Amino acid sequence: MDFKLTEDQRMIKEEAKKFAQKRLAPLAQEFDEKEEIPKEIYKELSELGYMGMMLPEKYGGSNLDFISYILVMEEFAKACAALEISLSVHNSLVCDAIFQFGTEKQKEKYLPKLAKGEWIGAYSLTEPSAGTDAGSLKTTALLNKDYYLINGTKSFVTNGGIADLFVFFALTNPEAKSKGISCLLVEKNVESLNIGAKEKKMGIRGSDTRELSFEDCKIPKENLLGEQNHGLRIALTLLDSGRIGVGAQSVGIAQAALDEALEYSKQRVQFGQPICNFQAIQFKLADMATQIDAARLLVYRAAHLKSKNIRCSVEASMAKVFASEVANMVVNEAVQIHGGYGYMKEYAVERYFRDARVTEIYEGTSEAQRIVISKGLLK
Amino acid sequence: MNIVVCIKQVPDTETKIQINSDGSGIVTEGIKYVVNPYDEYALEEGVRLKEKFGGEVTVISLGPERAKEAIRNCLAVGADKGIHLNDPSFEGSDSYVTAKILAKAISEIPFDIILTGKQGVDFDNSQVFAYLANFLNLPFVSVVMDLELSSDLKSVTAKREGEGGEKEMIQIPLPAIIAAQKDLNQPRYASLPGIMKAKKKEIKNLTLSDLDFSADEVGEKGSRVKVKNYSLPPERKAGQIIQGEDPTEVCEILVKLLREEAKII
Structure with a gap:
C-alpha cells in the first residue's frame, strides 16, 4: 500500500493549486454574484491545458491520468466550485465520452476543438420528469433515412448556455424504454434547438444551467455516438x-x-x-x-x-x-x-x-x- | 541565444520559520519549498527571450537533492535543460562560495546572458549575482525592472530601481548578468502539457569532483561567512492606547510619552 503521489501528480496538484488560488479564488465571489464565468477564463484554462486534461496529445490534450485529473478538480473546487463543475462536465463527460465511444472521424472533428477550448461541451441526460429514474426519458430521436428527428425537453443542463456541443441522450426506440436510448452529438447552432433562460440557482451560481427544448430538430445520422439503442x-x-x-x-x-x-x-x-x-x-x-x-x-x-x-x-x-x-x-x-x-x-x-x-x-x-x-x- | 537562469529553492514565503533547539539552523521539517519568487521573474524573462530570439534556456541551481524539484518546475515553465550542483560538501556554502561554484559550472557551457533574481527570499543576502559577475568577469545590472535587447543582440538596456526609488537606465554589452526585480514581468503558470514534458528534459547532476573543487574550498569550510547562531527577531510590543475623555489631557499624556518613553521628540 502506498499513499504517495507520483512526482507528476504532485507537480500537477501544486500548479493547479497555484493557478486556482491566485487566479480563480479572488474572482469566485464575483462569478457567484454575476452568475457568470467570463469567456477569458476559459481561454486561459485552454492555454494551460485544462480543457483537454485526459485526452492524448494527438488531439491536443494534456494526457493526464485520472488521479491527476481528480487532484486538479479538488484544487479548483477549493477556489471556485462553479468553475470546477463546468470543467468537470467538459472534461470527464464530454471529452471522455467522445474519446471512449466516438469513431475516429468524430474524434478528429470534435476533440481538438474541445481540447483547445474553442468549443465548450455540455452533457444532457436529465429531463423534467426523468431525474434519478433515467429510464423514463421522454425525448425522442427517431431515425429518418439520414437524420434523427428530435423532440422533447432537457433540464438542468450544466454549461447549457455556453456550450457549443452537447452529449445528448434520447429514445431512438421508445417502446424499448431504457434499452432504446441512444447518445447523440448535438451542435449548438442546429436549427430548432431552443436554449432556455439561465436557471437561478442556490449555489454554484457561476455555472450556466439551462433547459433545452427540441422541436422537430434534425441531427445528421453520423452524429450518433456509439451504437444505436446502447446509449x-x-x-x-x-x-x-x-x-x-x-x-x-x-x-x-x-x-x-x-x-x-x-x-x-x-x-x-x-x-x-x-x-x-x-x-x-x-x-x-x-x-x-x-x-x-x-x-x-x-x-x-x-x-x-x-x-x-x-x-x-x-x-x-x-x-x-x-x-x-x-x-x-x-x-x-x-x-x-x-x-x-x-x-x-x-x-x-x-x-x-x-x-x-x-x-x-x-x-x-x-x-x-x-x-x-x-x-x-x-x- | 544561450540563456542561463540561476535559481534557488527556498522555503515557501508563507512558511512560519522556527529556529531549532540549539540555534544552529531553522526547523526544516514540514517546510514546503518553492522556486525563489525573484528567480521566477528571471526565468520568465529568459523564456521570453528564447521565444523572441530563439535559443535555449538552461536553469542552474545549487542545492540538496530536493532542489531537483525546483529545477523540474522551471523546466515545466519552459526552460530546456537543467544543471543541478549537488554534493553534500556544498551544504552550508555562503554567497561567495555559491557564486564560485555557479561560476565554474557556467563557464563550461555557452552563454550570452545570465539571469538571476535580485535576492533569495530565505537569507536575503542579495550577493550572488555580484560575486558571479566578479568570478566570470562580466558586467551586471541588479534590481532590473525592464530589459531590452539591442537588435544585434550585442547589448542590453536595463531599467533598474536605485536606492532612493529613482530609476536608472543602464546599457551594458553582452554577455552580462541581470538580476531581476519583481516588476520585470508577469511570470506565467506552467501548463499541464509543460509539466508532462518536463520529466523528459535532461537535468545534469554535477558534484564536487565534476567541478574540480576540493572539499575544503566549498561548503562551510570554504565560506567566509560563519553563522554563529540563529534567533527570531524580538516580538513587537503591543501598541498603547491612551484612555481619557478630555482631548487636552490625552494630548499631554501623549506628548509626555513620546518625549520620555519613545524619545522621539
Whole structure:
C-alpha cells in the first residue's frame, strides 16, 4: 500500500493549486454574484491545458491520468466550485465520452476543438420528469433515412448556455424504454434547438444551467455516438468518473470551508481570547478535518481504481455519497464557527454553504448512490 | 541565444520559520519549498527571450537533492535543460562560495546572458549575482525592472530601481548578468502539457569532483561567512492606547510619552 503521489501528480496538484488560488479564488465571489464565468477564463484554462486534461496529445490534450485529473478538480473546487463543475462536465463527460465511444472521424472533428477550448461541451441526460429514474426519458430521436428527428425537453443542463456541443441522450426506440436510448452529438447552432433562460440557482451560481427544448430538430445520422439503442451503457460508464469528480468537488469545498473556519477561529476573540482556545470549537475543527480526510481517501481510492480501469461503481458511489455529505456537514459547521458573520455574503463560507448543497443531488442523489452500494452488497 | 537562469529553492514565503533547539539552523521539517519568487521573474524573462530570439534556456541551481524539484518546475515553465550542483560538501556554502561554484559550472557551457533574481527570499543576502559577475568577469545590472535587447543582440538596456526609488537606465554589452526585480514581468503558470514534458528534459547532476573543487574550498569550510547562531527577531510590543475623555489631557499624556518613553521628540 502506498499513499504517495507520483512526482507528476504532485507537480500537477501544486500548479493547479497555484493557478486556482491566485487566479480563480479572488474572482469566485464575483462569478457567484454575476452568475457568470467570463469567456477569458476559459481561454486561459485552454492555454494551460485544462480543457483537454485526459485526452492524448494527438488531439491536443494534456494526457493526464485520472488521479491527476481528480487532484486538479479538488484544487479548483477549493477556489471556485462553479468553475470546477463546468470543467468537470467538459472534461470527464464530454471529452471522455467522445474519446471512449466516438469513431475516429468524430474524434478528429470534435476533440481538438474541445481540447483547445474553442468549443465548450455540455452533457444532457436529465429531463423534467426523468431525474434519478433515467429510464423514463421522454425525448425522442427517431431515425429518418439520414437524420434523427428530435423532440422533447432537457433540464438542468450544466454549461447549457455556453456550450457549443452537447452529449445528448434520447429514445431512438421508445417502446424499448431504457434499452432504446441512444447518445447523440448535438451542435449548438442546429436549427430548432431552443436554449432556455439561465436557471437561478442556490449555489454554484457561476455555472450556466439551462433547459433545452427540441422541436422537430434534425441531427445528421453520423452524429450518433456509439451504437444505436446502447446509449444507457455510455451514460452509466461516464457516471463513475462523474461521481468521483463530484466527490473531489465535495472534498475541495469542504477543505476550503475548514481552512476559512480554522483561520477565523484564530482571529475571532470572544471572552478575551481567540475562540480556537475553546474546546467546543477545537472538537468541531477536529471532526471536520477527520471527516474530510476520510472522504478524500475514499475519493482517491475510487480514482485509483478508475485510473487502472478496474470496475468501481460501488467505490465511486461510496466516495460520492460520503464526500458530499461530509461537505455539507463541514460547511454547516464552518458557518457555525463564524457565527453571525458566516451568514453574511462578505464571508466565503456563506458561498461554500450554498455551493455544497448540490453535491448531494447531482450526478445521482445520495439515495441513488445508496441503491448502487446496496445492490453491490446484495448481489 | 544561450540563456542561463540561476535559481534557488527556498522555503515557501508563507512558511512560519522556527529556529531549532540549539540555534544552529531553522526547523526544516514540514517546510514546503518553492522556486525563489525573484528567480521566477528571471526565468520568465529568459523564456521570453528564447521565444523572441530563439535559443535555449538552461536553469542552474545549487542545492540538496530536493532542489531537483525546483529545477523540474522551471523546466515545466519552459526552460530546456537543467544543471543541478549537488554534493553534500556544498551544504552550508555562503554567497561567495555559491557564486564560485555557479561560476565554474557556467563557464563550461555557452552563454550570452545570465539571469538571476535580485535576492533569495530565505537569507536575503542579495550577493550572488555580484560575486558571479566578479568570478566570470562580466558586467551586471541588479534590481532590473525592464530589459531590452539591442537588435544585434550585442547589448542590453536595463531599467533598474536605485536606492532612493529613482530609476536608472543602464546599457551594458553582452554577455552580462541581470538580476531581476519583481516588476520585470508577469511570470506565467506552467501548463499541464509543460509539466508532462518536463520529466523528459535532461537535468545534469554535477558534484564536487565534476567541478574540480576540493572539499575544503566549498561548503562551510570554504565560506567566509560563519553563522554563529540563529534567533527570531524580538516580538513587537503591543501598541498603547491612551484612555481619557478630555482631548487636552490625552494630548499631554501623549506628548509626555513620546518625549520620555519613545524619545522621539
